[in-house]
Amino acid sequence: MRGRGRMWIAATALVLLWTGFAYDLSRPPDGSDYHRTVLQITRTAHDAAATGALIGRQQLDGQVFGPFAVSAYRDATRAMGSARRRLTEQAPPDGTSMAQRDRIAPILGAAADHLGDAASARDDARLRAAVDDLEHDVRQLATLLRAWQ
Amino acid sequence: MPPEHEAPWRVSMLLRSEVRDGAGRVLGRIADLETRRDPQGRETVEAVVITAGRWGRLLGYERRERTGPWLLEQLARYVLRRRTGRVPWRDLPQASPDRHEGPPGPA
Amino acid sequence: MLVAFQLLDRQILDRDGRPVGKVDDIELGRTEVGVPYVAALLVGQQALGDRIGGALGRWIAGVARRLAPAPGRGPMRIGFDLVAGVDSAVNLSVSRDQLPDPPLEAWLRDHVIDRIPGAGHAS
Amino acid sequence: MKRVLSIALGILTAIGGFVDIGDIVANSEAGARFGVAHAWVLAVGVVGICSYAEMSGRVSAVSGRAVFDLVRERLGPRVALANLAGSLLVTVLTLGAELGGVGLALQLASSVDYLLWVPVVAVVLWVALWRVKFSMLENVFGLTGLVLIVFVVAFLRLRPDTGALWHQATDPGPPAGEDWGTYWFFAVALFASALTPYEVFFFSSGAVEEQWTAKDLRTARFNVFLGFPLGGLLAFAIMLSSATVFGPRQMSVDTLAQVAMPTALALGKLGLAAAILGFFAATFGAAMETGLSTGYTVAQYFGWDWGKLRRPRDAARFHTVLIIGIVVGVALLMTTIDPIQLTEYTLVFSAVALPLTYLPILVVANDRDYLGDRVNGRLANSVGSVYLIVVVAAAVAAIPLMLITRMGGG
Numbered sequence: 001m002r003g004r005g006r007m008w009i010a011a012t013a014l015v016l017l018w019t020g021f022a023y024d025l026s027r028p029p030d031g032s033d034y035h036r037t038v039l040q041i042t043r044t045a046h047d048a049a050a051t052g053a054l055i056g057r058q059q060l061d062g063q064v065f066g067p068f069a070v071s072a073y074r075d076a077t078r079a080m081g082s083a084r085r086r087l088t089e090q091a092p093p094d095g096t097s098m099a100q101r102d103r104i105a106p107i108l109g110a111a112a113d114h115l116g117d118a119a120s121a122r123d124d125a126r127l128r129a130a131v132d133d134l135e136h137d138v139r140q141l142a143t144l145l146r147a148w149q
Numbered sequence: 150m151p152p153e154h155e156a157p158w159r160v161s162m163l164l165r166s167e168v169r170d171g172a173g174r175v176l177g178r179i180a181d182l183e184t185r186r187d188p189q190g191r192e193t194v195e196a197v198v199i200t201a202g203r204w205g206r207l208l209g210y211e212r213r214e215r216t217g218p219w220l221l222e223q224l225a226r227y228v229l230r231r232r233t234g235r236v237p238w239r240d241l242p243q244a245s246p247d248r249h250e251g252p253p254g255p256a
Numbered sequence: 257m258l259v260a261f262q263l264l265d266r267q268i269l270d271r272d273g274r275p276v277g278k279v280d281d282i283e284l285g286r287t288e289v290g291v292p293y294v295a296a297l298l299v300g301q302q303a304l305g306d307r308i309g310g311a312l313g314r315w316i317a318g319v320a321r322r323l324a325p326a327p328g329r330g331p332m333r334i335g336f337d338l339v340a341g342v343d344s345a346v347n348l349s350v351s352r353d354q355l356p357d358p359p360l361e362a363w364l365r366d367h368v369i370d371r372i373p374g375a376g377h378a379s
Numbered sequence: 380m381k382r383v384l385s386i387a388l389g390i391l392t393a394i395g396g397f398v399d400i401g402d403i404v405a406n407s408e409a410g411a412r413f414g415v416a417h418a419w420v421l422a423v424g425v426v427g428i429c430s431y432a433e434m435s436g437r438v439s440a441v442s443g444r445a446v447f448d449l450v451r452e453r454l455g456p457r458v459a460l461a462n463l464a465g466s467l468l469v470t471v472l473t474l475g476a477e478l479g480g481v482g483l484a485l486q487l488a489s490s491v492d493y494l495l496w497v498p499v500v501a502v503v504l505w506v507a508l509w510r511v512k513f514s515m516l517e518n519v520f521g522l523t524g525l526v527l528i529v530f531v532v533a534f535l536r537l538r539p540d541t542g543a544l545w546h547q548a549t550d551p552g553p554p555a556g557e558d559w560g561t562y563w564f565f566a567v568a569l570f571a572s573a574l575t576p577y578e579v580f581f582f583s584s585g586a587v588e589e590q591w592t593a594k595d596l597r598t599a600r601f602n603v604f605l606g607f608p609l610g611g612l613l614a615f616a617i618m619l620s621s622a623t624v625f626g627p628r629q630m631s632v633d634t635l636a637q638v639a640m641p642t643a644l645a646l647g648k649l650g651l652a653a654a655i656l657g658f659f660a661a662t663f664g665a666a667m668e669t670g671l672s673t674g675y676t677v678a679q680y681f682g683w684d685w686g687k688l689r690r691p692r693d694a695a696r697f698h699t700v701l702i703i704g705i706v707v708g709v710a711l712l713m714t715t716i717d718p719i720q721l722t723e724y725t726l727v728f729s730a731v732a733l734p735l736t737y738l739p740i741l742v743v744a745n746d747r748d749y750l751g752d753r754v755n756g757r758l759a760n761s762v763g764s765v766y767l768i769v770v771v772a773a774a775v776a777a778i779p780l781m782l783i784t785r786m787g788g789g
Contacts, residue, residue, distance in 0.1 A: 344444050377510070
């Protein structure tokens, strides 16, 4: 009997915990949730752009070999893509959020383009230009991060 | 000798079953069986080790010699051997896997 | 000897130190005056499943029973007179080859492992 | 040379624990985000694994019994079965992640997607476990994994700001922009990775495979006290070089390519090649370690014949478990789950499973029936007891921290 009682308590606790999770996950996002999401997106984009810039610099210095650079660009491009996708997936719930989104969206677009330029650059001049652009994006994103944190 | 049709006992049937004294009070549960070699060379059960706790397995801390680290000694003493005892088998005349009428008096 | 502590769940090794199984349970006999004594070691998932109990234990024992060569034969029994000594393992005085083959091992050996090239070579 | 080879088991075990795919990335990420504020965790982890690996090696050498034998014997069939289920879950998930890790290392060298490499790697792994001698495996992969020392060299060449690093290490805590929850989440994950249960399963079973006896206790100690600190050092070097390169750039790390970048930056193509070779050897070694551990734990729980010293047909159940483990690992990866994220989850689960593995080791290491006069001394017992408390604390904290910090994502 005691065993059964305990099982009931455990089962109830589990159900409550699960309901809590379900509620937490399904409630509509408010401003602070959106803020956190935007921060994450900005951070991901910043890291991806910085990775691209770093790889480009090392390519220019002859410090990496081809397949490695290809995989590293691919990882960065994938991360940048997921950041952009997340930004479009979630609608901003209020005015502040909207402003945040409008601030970040064009930078993400530019950074994604520059990343593509760097990954597909055929000569050093183009690569150097793309890397310079990427480093500019990184600085912008870093400024936003500092301001929003 | 058990009757022919009765399945032989297994140790697992005896372990964790309750032991009561003559007045029907629960003394504890069987945690282990102590055996001694008899003249025919068989390991016959001399006594049962009983504990009050529900944890059947005692990590070996029910034995007489104690060597473990201090922390585990304390833990074992506190959780497991609060009431550990030894009841000679001959004081359990009607013991069987399903019926555990205990010794005539507390051992 | 403390039966549960020193025998139960120990590794069984044959005369040459090869593993035979675990002491999954122990069968007790009764002396002339009705005192139980250690009669045999029970080895195999049938005995283990019975001991674990519950749905999981029944399942383990059920699978083992289905694999057994002869239904209703019960778990593998190793008479206690074959035990030469007990230390960190239970050491037998016979070779593993004189004991019945564990059914799962035999089945997997014949149907899976032996069909792969190189199964007979020690690495 | 013989001396060097005799510690291959310790080195391979330590590499599987400290610099497998999840740890390589986790250490690098911790370095990038927190600098070396987790240095103390690595030190605590090294001491802990040394203490318990020494005990389990001693028990195995003296008694011939491996760790999971003890787990079953002291905790009984039910609790041991729960432990088996938990450990097996962690080990198979990790095995899957390591297969992915080998694939990722090959992707860095070839730019061919890692998922295409995974089946190839799995087959090679299986053939190695089926046919190749145990000592051969540990020598090749244990010693090749040491190429990761390139991270130490890279760190020194990067002209680090040692003052700032020293300050981070001696005054640990989250830097601006990070919180204590995330800090502790990483601490628990890094600690759990140092003490993963499969390390002691593998080390003690390896001791039995190498047929160590009481005469080899010196070798066992040598293995433990050289192998594990070396593994910890490699992990620390990855953390340091990542802190030096990514810290000032405020960058986080989550891919293997990023982890390798400091070596390219400091040493060029040669350094990068060495790092990738090291990743390959370490993850393949870890895949072997986890693969064999699945077989070891199951076989030792049920008392089956196990080990690479026997012909596969004489250990059919053991080899079947190995095959199943590898197949499940591959199937897991083919869901395109990110192998690096997979290990981060497994670290949390392994933190939860730790106490049930370490408690029986400590108990048996004090048992005179087993060890005679080679039982634990006062030092081993004090350290062991303290770590048991730490392990329990980590186990309790792991899941809440994971939920609060959303896997350290913040």
